[in-house]
Amino acid sequence: MVCLNISTNSHPDTFLLLGIPGLKEAQFWIAFPFFIMYIIAVVGNAIVIFIIKTEPNLHEPMYFFLAMLAITDLVLCTSTMPKMLSIFWLGSREIGFHACLTQMFFVHAFSSVESGVLMAMALDRYVAICYPLQHSSILSVPAIVTMGSLVVARGVLLVSPFSLHVHRLPFCQDCPISHAYCEHMAVVKLVCGDTTVSVIYGLFVAFAVVGFDVFIISVSYAMILQAVLRLPCTGARLKAFSTCASHLCIILAFYIPGLFTFLAHRFGHSVPHHVHIIMANLYLVVPPTLNPIVYGVKTKQIRERMFYFFQQKGM
Template sequence: MSVSNTTDFTNPSTFILLGIPGLEAAHVWISIPFCIMYIIAILGNFTILFTVKTEPSLHGPMYYFLCMLAVTDLGVSTSILPKMLAIYWFNSREIDFSACLTQLYFYHCFSVMESGIFVAMALDRYVAICNPLRYSIILTNPVMANMGLAIMLRSGLLALPFPLLVRQWPYCRTNIIPQPYCAHMAVVKLACADTSVSSYYGLFVVVCVIGLDVIFIALSYTQILRAIFRLPTKDARSKTFGTCISHLCVILAFYIPSLFFSLMYRFVQNVPLHFHILIANVYLLMPPVLNPIIYGVRTKQIRDRLLRLLTHKGT
């Protein structure tokens, strides 16, 4: 390692991303499943976007939210995976300080945006099941546009303090980040100042923002379940609940790993570093990979449209 990476400095021009410390010899092999998952995420989410765009019967609130989710998943994975693969394949470890902050911002921005989209999708299911006769009146195109704008503004503003706080800290020990991308806490830990503001703000976003989103989703599904159990027949209850299964699956795939990783990174100290990094990498790619698969398999309208497209191309 060069002297500039370990001696005193206050404004590093670059950071050094190590990938997965201790497993450098296996980087090429580790990259293979992540590259495959990234390809699946790109193909799956673009397929969802194409299917909704080309099928007029899917031009409704539920599928517009699904398109927003697909775009967000593409943003999350693309903000990090190309640089990560460059580290694994070409040992391209340097990242400009400004590029690091940009990567950090967009990663957290898209993550908060995804949580907001899940809230909007829960509202969609609540209105569809609890107020079906007013569904088209409540969720109009202007309302959808305003909800999408609110989600984007919330995520953009909440993620903005992350790079702003990181930029103000002095870095006088090292510029080596022991992981393959610029996450907020990984960069903050390199600073040689009291960074409690950054730490508390990160915890605020996790607990208050995502926590409030989970509470709102839980309240929505409490009302949804009450409405479902009031239905007269078992078949009607099963059919109605089936419309929520996809949403519940993607929620679990997003929030459970997110909560686990955030708490583990902050409070668990005796876990090997490479395990932390692998868990973070898996968490990063799981939702973008699983979301289009879950909706493609579980949503009859999307499944039927894809089958028609494949059948038409095959004839």
């Protein structure tokens, strides 16, 4: 796509988000499953946060991390889905330059935060299974607050340069973004100048965050597996595997589409563009939709509290 009216001193006032290029006529119908998933994500995560906040018995490390995950999911999907649905249903494609950079910041910063929370949850499972007697002392409330603060700070500090650097670059005017939201590389492709720094820094952040977190998660679960296989009781082994299985499902649902989206932008030139955009959209809504369902079903305390809550409301 050719960008016109090159400006080396300013940026455009607005961008045009095209949604899903090549599926313009189908976007209206594609929006419905996204809308349903978004509603489930918002309601489900809000209920999880409410239950954990109001139930004293759930004020434990595992549930604190789950509440952090739910808050991150709400921010992640809400930063993109309302605008995405307005594109699909109303044709409202314009997004202000600063609004676009703000959306880009939230998408990438909270993707990093979610990855960090998943890593923290893996460490929590490792301590709970391998050092059950020391669990509460190792993962005390101050330790959890420190871990959560570091995860958020990492996301903010690593992603902020994206927005700050892109803000200083010269843009081609009147050039639409071939995406449904302001993804970093989709925006950088509109720059009329050298984008080497942005591309290299983006690669560095992605590999640093995902590489570190996946390494810690992998080591944690390798040690968990080793410890579980030593348990003498089959029932205890099955319970431990069941506890970890839900977390592993959430990890795969987050990282697989995320890595696909990241690699397709840079190396997947043979991947159909509409497939890439749909996967990028799913990456931001599927994990937030699945998380409250999986943990609500698999976690007895949350499940029982949810049933009690709905009974009290007469539902």
